[in-house]
Amino acid sequence: MNKKTTPPNTPYAPQAIEAKWQKHWHDSQAFATPAHPATKKPYYILEMFPYPSGRIHMGHVRNYTFGDIVARTKRAQNFDVLHPMGWDAFGLPAENAARQSNKHPEAWTRANIDTMKRQLQAMGFAYDWSREIASCDVDYYKHEQKMFLAFYKHNIAYRKKAYVNWDPVEESVLANEQVIDGRGWRSGAVIERKQLTQWFLNISRYSQNLLDSLEPLDWPAKVARMQRNWIGASQGANVLFTSDKLPEPVRVFTTRPDTLFGASFCALSPEHPLATHLAHNNPALRRFIDTYKATHHARSEEHDKQGIDTGITVAHPFITDLKLPLYVANFVLMDYGTGAVFGCPAHDPRDFEFAQKYQLPIRPVITAPNGESLPYVGDGVVCNSDFLDGMDSAQAKARVIAELDKRGLGSAQRRYRLRDWGISRQRYWGCPIPIIHCPTCGVVPVPEKDLPVTLPHDVDFSVSGNPLDHHPHWKHVTCPTCGGQATRETDTLDTFFESSWYFARFTAPQSPQAFDEEALRTWMPVDCYIGGIEHxxxxxxxxxxFMRALQDSGYGIPDGAIEPFKRLLTQGMVCHPTYQDVEGTWLEPQEVHSDKAGNAVDKDGRAVVVGRMEKMSKSKKNVIDPQAIIEQWGCDTARLFMVSDTPPERDLEWSDSGIKGVHRYLKRLYTTLDDLCVGLKGVRAHDIGKSHGDTATLRAIHQAIRDVTEDLAHHRFNRAVAAVRILSNHLFGLDGGDEDVAPLLKSGLQVLLVLQNPFTPHLCEELWARLxxxxxxxxxxxxxxxxxxLQQDDAQIAVQVNGKLRGTLTLPKGSGEQAAVDAARALPRIQALLAEQSPKKVIYVPERLLNLVV
RNA sequence: GCGGACGUGGUGGAAUGGUAGACACAAGGGACUUAAAAUCCCUCGCUGGUAAUCGGUGUGCGAGUUCGAGUCUCGCCGUCCGCACCA
Incomplete structure (x- = not known):
């Protein structure tokens, strides 16, 4: 094997070293996933695969540096490592590019993949590129169509007419999760509510399971909590309010059945079927409904409560002569609970506001603590409530439910906020839904033999809307059942479909089936998954x-793969200050300089407004292109900077001086070893498992091993770097020319290179070879x-009097309390403070601290 | 509004309830240099002191628990994040 090194006494030239070792790793297949059955323990490290948007950005660099450090460490620690990379390649930006620049989405996507792959390779990431996946490949998405049909067969995929979130800019529907503050997550457009027939996946069926299984996961508590809140389980009761004017009773969900006696009205959502029913002969109601169900805006942004009395009354389940007015109200949501509520104004702020507006009775039924005004929402002792009086809220809830049950007017009920996942998108660049709509047979799955349904290449982006829908012939097919004229489903799948199973596909990316059960058993779950908290x-x-749904639809998903991500690391953003000129135009960091007084100015010397640290984003131009950094400093510098100072889960503040500082260290490491390696190359390294006269150096070596190992195991990359630096500071202080020192110095440097290798692998390989x-x-x-x-003979002991530090002592290890007290009392300062008194109490922590209490 | 996290030098950040500020960045001083850059050495929380291996003080503010609190508890203030008419 050719492992020639650059000649000594040359300056550190990262580009040459990096290219050389990248080629070497490539040629020697250094990062190929080991074949199985494995002799070692498997370890699956995965970073969230990127959307091929064009070029890599600093967020990618940070994310993938973390993953690479884990991968290289685990490999050195004798694991069989699976570390793949691929492309989340379907999505809207490709279509936007097609509309803007007349480039086909596929060509655009493939070109971006090429660029980004080259950039990732130039970072020296240890991927097994033979497992690369692009989700826009037919070979990938064809499996998705089978999954969809399996879901359909098992009633996990279904079609329903529903109010959906319509993004008028994207001209497509969005999932609830993609609507943020009433706006599209990408377009920022105000979302409209439209009634459409859409495909859904029955994720809500798994609510409780998804909730319960969060517990054992090694995830950031914050992420688990966000999921818990999103699923949003709540325990309560269904209650029926009857009326002979209605075809069916009003079914209400409440978490506060203990306040049932305080009810003063019931309210239906504008979308509620009973509301629609009542509107048939009530034009005012009709108008009200039309106003409020049209837009998200009217529902969520304007919080004033609007209602309309239907003129119907419903019967209170327990108070025989109480008839409650039935309203239709804008604040009642159709897609939570039953779409109907009972109003208890005394104990619910919304009902309170509503009751005040429409002069409805406000009757307290929970004794509020002194000083609490209505509405009082806390628990308490129930009053004015017949058979519940005197009970606390918990008892009252149980009792009400029991009574409702007895009378057939209600029952205990557990509800979730999580709604089914709408997966239809009116888009071209996605996986076609393999369904045919036949006027006679209805919804017909595309038969297995006709799969996959592939995207047509010749599409027209000059008209708005879904290109698949107005393609001249793609959608026109014959019905597989009756042979009559039929049309294809022209919606494609939400692109979150692709990312819902790619991690499992990576375990056997060439398998003719979607999954290879044996490979899943070997590698899944992902041992460590790294990505942004936005997911x-x-x-x-x-x-x-998805893993649960696949298993329930007949896929051989082993139980061990049901929770796909055992451990999760959510990395922070890469941030940079923003710059604006006097007109408010955003400036790139390169366009900003400082004048003599240190003020930020632009190229013409005009003042620049420096904004706060913000996530790097193209729109604010506060971006640093990784490519430029690699070219100027080398990727080892970029990689080390990514992990040096800030814990991975926190936001990283980009700084030029930080980059320079890291580079200065690497340069110093290079030149120091460049000098030393000539002399040390022939020296036989000291076995660090054996003792040595220089106990301090040996201790520094072992301390570094311990600290770096533990810090890396806990993803404390910044601390691991600090531990490496401590060792390097120690070793750089040694005299390499001394022949007693040389063998231990050499082993110390070797340890240093191994420990630092996950961070700066190219430089370390080079110096390792030279050594x-x-x-x-x-x-x-x-x-x-x-x-x-690690042991030292002496220990430094803090001496405190009454808990305040008053001096330090150096004592032999293993010294007893009496010896410590005697030594402390010999210190003049301690003597003065004690002033002849004997300590009332002595706290002695061996080898750490002595506290004398007087 | 509800839920959560965080608050430590000029800066990023360290610190199993046990010597706060590891490791860096910036800054200042010095060496080398015709000069600059680069490199190397020193100083570096605040304060008193010529100085010390010196004293005082110090982890947002106020209380508490403890021999001892950056760390635990309670209450404020501030910053950030998530959810938000979820019945």
Whole structure:
């Protein structure tokens, strides 16, 4: 094997070193996933695959650097590592590009993939590229069509007419999860409510299971909590309010059945079927309904409560002579609970507001603590409530439910906020839904033999709307059942479909079936999954659901793969200050300089407004292009900077001086070893498992091994870097020319290179080779810390009087309390403070601290 | 409004209830240099002191628990995030 090194006494030239080792790793297949059955323990490290938007950005660099550090560490620690990469390649930006620049979405996407792949390779990430997936490949999405049909067969995929979130800019529907503050997550357009027939996946069936299984996951507590809140379980009761004027009783869901005696009205959602029924001969009601069901805007942004009395009254389940007016009200949501509520104004702020507006009775039924005004929403002792009087809320709830049950007027009920996942999108660049609509047979699945349904290539983006729908002939087919004229489903699948199973596909990406059960058994779940917190709900919830749904639809998903991500690391954003000129135009960081006084100015010397640290984004131009950093400093510098100072889950503040500082260290490491390696190459390294006269150096080596190993195991990358720096500071202080020192220095430097390798692998490989390392660092095992060498003979002990630090002592290890007290009392300062008194109490923590209480 | 997280030097950040500020960045001083860059060395929470291996003080504010609190508890203030008419 050719492992020539650059000649000594040359300056650090990262580009040459990096290209050389990237080629070497590529040629030697250094990161191929080991074949199975494995002799070692498997470890699956995965970073969220990117959308091929054009070029990689700093967010990618940070995310994938973390993953690479884990991958390289685990490999050195004798694991069989699966570390794949692919492309989340369907999606709207490709269509926008097609509309703007007349480029076909596929060509645009493929070109972006090429660019980004080259950029990722230039970062030296240890991926097994033979497992690369692009989700827009027919070979990938064809499996999705089978999954969809399996879901359909098992009633997990179904069609219903529903009010959906319509994004007028994207001209497509969005999932609830994609609507943020009433606006589209990508377009920012105000979302409209439209009634359409759409495909849904029955994720809500798994609500409780998805909730319960969060518990054992090694996820950030914040993410688990977000999912819990999103699923939003609540325990309560269904209650029926009857009326002989209605075809059926009003069914209400409440979490406060203990306040039932305080009811003063009932209210239906504008979309409620009973409301529609009543509107038939009530034009005012009709108008009210039409106003409020049309837009999201009127529902969620204007919070004033509007209602209309239907003129109907309903019977209170317990108070025989109480008839409650039935309203239709804008604040009642159709898609939560039953779409109907009973109003208890005394104990619910919304009902209170509504009751005040429409002069409805406000009757307290929970004794509010002194000083609490109505509406009082807390629990308490029930009053004015017949058989519930004197009970606390919990008892009252149970009792009401029991009574309702007895009378057939209600029952206990558990509800979830989570709604079914709408998966239809009126888009071209996505996976076609394999369904045919026949005027005689209805909904007909595309038969297995006709799969996959592929996207037509010749599409027209010059008209708005879904290109599949106005394609001249693609959708026109004959019905597989009756042979009559029929049309294809022209909606495509939400692109979250692709990311819901790609991690499982990576375990056997060439398998003719979607999954290879054996491979799933070997690799799944993903041991460590790294990505942005913005996917805390959408992607991570869908993926968890998908594995369950696939298993229930006949796919051989092993139980061990049901929770796909065992451990999750959510990395923070990469941030940079923003700059604007006097006109408010955003400026790129390169366009901003500082004048003599240190003020930010533009190229013409005009003042620049420096904004706060914000996530790097194209729109505000506060971006640093990774490509430029790689070219100027090398990828090792970029990688080390990504992890040096800030814990991974926090936002990283980009700084030029930070980059320079990291580079200065690498340069120093390079030149120091460049000098030393000539002399050390022939030296036989000291076995760090054996003792050495220089106990301090040996201790520094073992301490570094222990600290870096533990910090990496806990993803404390910044601390691991600090531990590496401590070792380097120690080793740089040694005299390499001293022949007693040389063997231990050499082993110290070797340990340093192995420990630092996950961060800056190219430089470490180069220096390792120059130092005479046998195998590549990619095949060099991780060093072992012998705790025996960490021991010191003496311990420094803090001496406190009454808990305040008053001095320090150096005592031999294992000194007893009496020896410590005697030594402390010998210190002049302690003597003065004690003033002849004996301590009332002595707290002695061996080898750490002595506290004398007087 | 509800839920949560966080608050430590000029900056990023360390710190199993046990010597706060590891490791860096910036800054200042010095060496080398005709000069600059680069590199190397030193200083670096605040404060008193010529100085010390010196004193005082210090982890948003106020209380509490403890021999001892950046860390635990309670109450404020501030920042950030999530959800938001979810009955």
């Amino acid at each position: 805390a709900i959408l992607h991570l919830l869908y993926a968890r659901f 005479g390392g046998e195998a590549d660092l990619t095949r060099t095992p991780w060093p072992v810390c012998e705790s025996g060498f």
